[in-house]
Amino acid sequence: MRILIDMDDVLADTSLKILNETNKRLGTNFTREQLNTSPEIYKEYYEKYSTVRGMLWEKGFFADIPLIQDAQEVVQKLHAKHEIFIVSAATEFPLSMDEKLEWLDKYFPYIGWSHTVFCGHKWMIKADYIIDDHEKNLINFEGKGLLFNATHNQHVKEFTRVHSWKEIETILL
Amino acid sequence: MRILIDMDDVLADTSLKILNETNKRLGTNFTREQLNTSPEIYKEYYEKYSTVRGMLWEKGFFADIPLIQDAQEVVQKLHAKHEIFIVSAATEFPLSMDEKLEWLDKYFPYIGWSHTVFCGHKWMIKADYIIDDHEKNLINFEGKGLLFNATHNQHVKEFTRVHSWKEIETILL
Structure with a gap:
């Protein structure tokens, strides 16, 4: 098979790395538990994350x-x-x-x-x-x-x- | 379809780039015509090329x-x-x-x-x-x-x- x-x-x-990097770059404190339990907080997070999404194209992002x-x-x-x-x-x-x-x-x-x-x-x-x-x-x-x-x-x-x-x-x- | x-x-x-780089690195003068017409010369070329084959893993090799x-x-x-x-x-x-x-x-x-x-x-x-x-x-x-x-x-x-x-x-x- x-x-x-x-x-x-x-x-x-990868979502955890993205969450941690988003928090680090924007000074926010989103937690995985919040994103999993509140659609409103997830939406707010996603909008903020979108402003730093360019990090996915940076050298080193996928290394660790x-x-x-x-x-x-x-x-x-x-x-x-x-x-x-x-x-x-x-x-x-x-x-x-x-x-x-x-x-x-x-x-x-x-x-x-x-x-x-x-x-x-x-x-x-x-x-x-x-x-x-x-x-x-x-x-x-x-x-x-x-x-x-x-x-x-x-x-x-x-x-x-x-x-x-x-x-x-x-x-x- | x-x-x-x-x-x-x-x-x-890519074969042309490899031929040119092999000639450059080893100081040889193999031509594509020779490799296409003489199995003996091709064999000799391939043995020499094998000694510099590591170039395929070098940064920049596939760029041009x-x-x-x-x-x-x-x-x-x-x-x-x-x-x-x-x-x-x-x-x-x-x-x-x-x-x-x-x-x-x-x-x-x-x-x-x-x-x-x-x-x-x-x-x-x-x-x-x-x-x-x-x-x-x-x-x-x-x-x-x-x-x-x-x-x-x-x-x-x-x-x-x-x-x-x-x-x-x-x-x-």
Whole structure:
């Protein structure tokens, strides 16, 4: 079985880095709990974040993203049984790609450049499953989509939502 | 119809840059004509080139590759009628990817990051055609493969060989 795994907000807690950097750059004190429980505060945060969004294109931004809990353990188990490709919509951020390869080598060294894909769209990649936090990457995908739960995808209803790597383990292993 | 187009030695004359750089770094005078007509000289060249192959990982190497003849004109015509993805096995060369995006923006500005893919393998990408100079990228590919003629693929017999972008134009348009 072939499984495509997204990076940002699936393997890497990119939203947390963005939250911390937004707070740091704007002197704000938004917390993840606030964003997850109050749509009004999330809206206010998102407007403020939009003013510093250019940081995503800065060199170094993607070098030190924290890991999502249990991702290392479960991906290694999946890799032992299935064909795994890491598929990240990273071509929008030209300086991110060598940082993302280094990040993967650090935490998932058995994947390697040969099974890493950086792209814009993902619909033309053929696989049995995709694990992704963005609806746009599940729509038109030929296999089954697992929507990795995130603050920004709460409105999406059509796909199987997974809240953790432990939950993915029970579905795919 | 969806068409995947490789970069190195299909859109970009990477072999020419490698030949010129090898000559420059080793003080040799190999010519493309020699490599195309004498297997012995090609073998000698390839052994020498192997000693400086590390240059492919240097920053800047992929920034200034010359264009392949007629690629701009024919790709633009293909793009007007078909869904085009540029698919380059570039993840092996981490520093090449932002240079490749800039190169594409310069010569093929209508493609953009959304239709650019950097990967190791290509077999899992679904399309009607792939235009590529490497046999490994045509084997296991689900659609039809067009092998772009190159010195290094003369031994390959199984695929439709194309010698120029004008020839591709007559096949696909």
